[in-house]
Amino acid sequence: MFVEYNCILIREGEIFLKGKNRNQFEKQLLNNIKFKLKDHKYSINASRNRFYIESFDPSYTNIILEELKTVFGIHSISRCIKIESNLESIFSLCSVIMPANGSFRVSVKRADKSIKFTSVELAKEIGGRILQRNPNITVDLENFEYELNVDIRENGYTYLYFEKIPGGGGLPVGVSNRGLALLSGGIDSPVATIMMSKRGMKVDAIHYHSYPFTGELALQKVRDLCKVISKYNLGIKLYIVNFTEIQQEIYKACPKEFLITIMRRFMMRIAEKISLLNNLSCIITGESLGQVASQTIEGITSTDRVLSSLSVLRPLIAFDKTDTIELANKYNTFKLSILPYEDCCTVFLPENPSIHPNIFEVEKSELNLNLESLMQRAIETLVIEKY
Amino acid sequence: MIYLDNAATTKCSEETVSIVNSFLSTRFFNPSAQYKQSVLIRSEIDNSRNNILKSLSGKGRIIFTSGGTESDSIALNNTKKKQGSKIIISSNEHSAIYYSALELRNRGFKLEICPTDNHGKLNLVEFENLLDESVSLISIMHVNNETGAVNDLKKIVTLARSKAPLALVHSDGVQAVGKIPVNLSDLDIELYSLSAHKIGGMKGSGALFIKEGIEITPFLFGGGQEYGLRSSTENVAGIVSFARAIESRVIDIKSNYKKITSLFNILYNYLVNNEYFKVISDEIFGSKYILLFTNKLIKGEILQNLLESKGIIVGTGSACSSNNKTTRITNALKLSKTDSEGVIRVSFSIDNTENEIYEMISALDGIIREYKLLCL
Structure with missing residues (x-):
């Protein structure tokens, strides 16, 4: 007998830990699920830390599951068979859907207390029926190949499922305000961006390019990365700023060893200005302590000094590169990130950047520049794209 | 273009x-x-x-x-x-x-x-x-x-x-x-x-x-x-x-080749008389349709971008190490690290004109001049 999965069960992540804000969090998660599944026909119901998706076209089950895997705020997902809580039907269906060979266990949860047997009694009975029908399968409570979960709910329905697919975890995008990520196109910044999305922040991105020194390929790479990030962040707004004049002026007027530090100070200033204009409440970078010359504590301190009101979040600050790469692979950004195009940080790379820039010397050398007009002209080149 | x-x-x-x-x-x-x-x-x-x-x-x-x-x-x-x-x-x-x-x-x-x-x-x-x-x-x-x-x-x-x-x-x-x-x-x-x-x-x-x-x-x-x-x-x-x-x-192979050779020679003569360039192609026994050279000032990809911004499309080819996931061609040609980074490939067709090559040369001159002012 062929039995079709007719329900997808979604378990909430840490939302259930929330107190008074819980409703708002659940509502956001529901909206995000609806946004993800906007191309599908289905119905969705919420009940006790869970959502149930039904009435979908079964041929799209795997596509829907793939979409749901990228929704933050979901702990896990299961494909279920939903039936009315009639014990005879449950027993016979359980013995039909169990594979004919291998080892199994049955786990019963009985929220519906009107059923007169205990969970253990039910599991025994179901196990017995399965063995009766499939003589080649064995019970193994420890090392089983299949775990049949039988979830008898209070709403009069029972849900049968085998697997629990991990969801995105974290919090639903949109519950933790908005931020602006500095997106270079390297390995770290896309991961940092998605990590903040995972904590519920809706992230916009800013990319600095050095046209005509950098080309269309480098920019296209950032656009392609935005398309991947967009899956997790539920859309993303990309601010593109031409940084060439600033770099050239720094190159001409400042000591070469401070080039990177001063560049990064400009990037922070512009990011803060754009954030404030767009109601974004923090800046996100993919920096990791000690990874490159500019990511020393002195480097980070001297870039943060230029900010007047926003904080900088650095989710990767204590990450090893290998850990970041693991996440980049998980989030599918790695293959794009390693495309070897020149970007604004590699075009004007000094041979000996200062590893421990002295803040006073950096500030002194910036006196040679007209900060305001350089920033203004850079911001005039701003182009906004949405993915 | x-x-x-x-x-x-x-x-x-x-x-x-x-x-x-x-x-x-x-x-x-x-x-x-x-x-x-x-x-x-x-x-x-x-x-x-x-x-x-x-x-x-x-x-x-x-x-x-x-x-x-x-x-x-x-x-x-x-x-x-x-x-x-x-x-x-x-x-x-x-x-x-x-x-x-x-x-x-x-x-x-x-x-x-x-x-x-x-x-x-x-x-x-x-x-x-x-x-x-x-x-x-x-x-x-x-x-x-x-x-x-x-x-x-x-x-x-x-x-x-x-x-x-x-x-x-x-x-x-x-x-x-x-x-x-x-x-x-x-x-x-x-x-x-x-x-x-x-x-x-x-x-x-x-x-x-x-x-x-x-x-x-x-x-x-x-x-x-x-x-x-x-x-x-x-x-x-x-x-x-x-x-x-x-x-x-x-x-038309002979007349075309004659035309291409004159385009090649114009660019070749400019490159060999400029201290920043080095020709990799064989100017005597090679095909005149392709001229591979390198420069020691600017990475090939950046030079390609700068030329593109002036309306001139050239290739970096897979000999350009910054543009390639492997170093197979670079190694085959025994290019040094600096040489492999600055590689540009120019390849001609019968539609190209001498004036286009002169424009390319003047663009290269301009780029080198500006780059020297900025970086040297």
Whole structure:
């Protein structure tokens, strides 16, 4: 007998830990699920830390599951068979859907207390029926190949499922305000961006390019990365700023060893200005302590000094590169990130950047520049794209 | 726009566009059908086959393919070879050959990669040393797509005949046909790959020459087209325009080469008289259609971007280390790290003019001047 999965069960992540804000969090998660599944026909119901998706076209089950895997705020997902809580039907269906060979266990949860047997009694009975029908399968409570979960709910329905697919975890995008990520196109910044999305922040991105020194390929790479990030962040707004004049002026007027530090100070200033204009409440970078010359504590301190009101979040600050790469692979950004195009940080790379820039010397050398007009002209080149 | 990346692809000639147009609109019939229109189209395909053989003095068969890569792949994969036998390629073959050869190695063949000189031309002494009776296939490109180096195919075939009598010899002629003289009978080569879009034809159209008596195993099964080797309804527009492109390029080969040589010389003379540039291509024995050079100031990719911003399109090619996931070509040409970073490939077509080259030179001058002011 062929039995079709007719329900997808979604378990909430840490939302259930929330107190008074819980409703708002659940509502956001529901909206995000609806946004993800906007191309599908289905119905969705919420009940006790869970959502149930039904009435979908079964041929799209795997596509829907793939979409749901990228929704933050979901702990896990299961494909279920939903039936009315009639014990005879449950027993016979359980013995039909169990594979004919291998080892199994049955786990019963009985929220519906009107059923007169205990969970253990039910599991025994179901196990017995399965063995009766499939003589080649064995019970193994420890090392089983299949775990049949039988979830008898209070709403009069029972849900049968085998697997629990991990969801995105974290919090639903949109519950933790908005931020602006500095997106270079390297390995770290896309991961940092998605990590903040995972904590519920809706992230916009800013990319600095050095046209005509950098080309269309480098920019296209950032656009392609935005398309991947967009899956997790539920859309993303990309601010593109031409940084060439600033770099050239720094190159001409400042000591070469401070080039990177001063560049990064400009990037922070512009990011803060754009954030404030767009109601974004923090800046996100993919920096990791000690990874490159500019990511020393002195480097980070001297870039943060230029900010007047926003904080900088650095989710990767204590990450090893290998850990970041693991996440980049998980989030599918790695293959794009390693495309070897020149970007604004590699075009004007000094041979000996200062590893421990002295803040006073950096500030002194910036006196040679007209900060305001350089920033203004850079911001005039701003182009906004949405993915 | 000044387009100087013609080794990557060329603009379709007006004649190609007009032929393609006619075969897509009014003469669209399936060549395998029975009505008169189809029969006429079938004979157009046969004529195309014969015209290509005639233009290249080949005795054998032409099978039409989707392009150079497919032709190379057939030559390596679908020829009869003794299991475990030796296969020889050169170190700077096109990826189509290189990766097919690696695949053959995975299947148990012994792969030998013969080095080249600094211009990208096969080292014949090393090549000769690799030859013996266990060699079943040799694939050496005719004109190198990075440097324009021209291999002495005749000598290669002669050496192969005397020392590796069981070997089939294949050459990727994608950058040669229609640009330098190719006489397949004189070369006495077994297999030769051709592509349309490097000489004003369409992308998606190519061919493989197979010498009389050489067997190829069929690889696309169906309606029996292309001698039953490659079934599939023919790309008629691509085939007919391709044959015509070869024919007309071969007729004008000398006058075209003269024109291209003058373009090459203008740029070459500028580069060799400028302290920041170094020419990698062989200015005497190489094909004048390709000029590979490097500079010590600006990375190739950045120089390419700066030229593009001035409306000049050039290539960095796979010899440019910053543009490539492997360093295969860089290593093959024995380029130093600095040299490999600054590589630019200029490749000419008969549509280019001397004025365009002078504009390119003045753009290079301007870029170098500005870069020096900024960085030195």
